[in-house]
Amino acid sequence: MSQDDMHGYTVAYEREELQFPVYVVAFTGACLATVGLALDNVFLIALALLALGFAYYNYPLLETGKQRIGCGQYGVFAEGLGIISWRSIKAIELKQLDVRGSIDHELLIMLEDPLERALLVDWRRRPFYRFLMRLPWSLKGSVIRIPLDAFDRPPEEIAQSFTRMMGFYKR
Template identity: 45%
Template sequence: MSATLDERNAGGYSVAYVREDIYFPVYISAALAAVFCTAAWITGAVYWLLPALAAASFTYYNIPLLETGRPTIGANQYGIFIQAFGLIRWRAIERIDVVQIAERAMTVHELQIVLNAPLRSALVVDWRKQPIYRLLMRLPWHMDHNGAVRIGLEPFDQPPDVIHRTFLRMWRFYRS
């Protein structure tokens, strides 16, 4: 495998976050944090720092949603790659499902990648160790107690069914 395989240059099929007005609140919270910090500095009142910290924390956590040019998930000849997780080899995947989950007044889609091997041997490349400044930022994935990798598909620039079909097609091709 190429030594230059990293999160920014994984090659193959990739999906990034969509650039939409839905993430406008991230910009608003950054502006609010600046306004509250300015209010605390001008008035000398420390109580303005609490809402400034809350707004800045929300902004910091959601900064990855603004990185629309960076591949977040995708696949290549080696397996499925997930930002801040790693590259899962094709033969370590038992199945790939899209699950619809009803949340309040909407339905969200989640890609579930079930592994047939321990995580340590399933990963070709492990990207879980992040730089310190990214430790508390939003991750595109989480694992359930059964060891399945779960990825919410709503913030991506391609429809959930297209992502699922492409992953399934590549999985069937490369594992054979």
């Protein structure tokens, strides 16, 4: 089963705000690389590599419309992670973080089992060229953290849908 076969509630990255900074940084990196090579300036080439590395890491933000996280009858899925079975999920919680006056939202998925046993399908093996790209989740102990502000749906709607589907399928 691949990620494209998943049905149910799915969420993609937002289409408007996130693309612009990635394009600007990529363009800036290309300009710095061109000027650095023309002037044979190692400092400019190093800055260009940093900018292009940042753009490469954030390239998935440009792939709008592709499902990144979601849930269905089998459990919760996330790109680059796999499908976590409903029976292995202890709780799903929406957490608000105040970061420098701005509120960020994270979806916390607490696991009852270790990740290896919780996964029905393991998508952690990625192609080499995608190894250094952004993932929509992080793992801290037995808690999977998913920052929700980059997605195309409101954080409250995402958390409510995940919780509602967990209550329905976990019976």
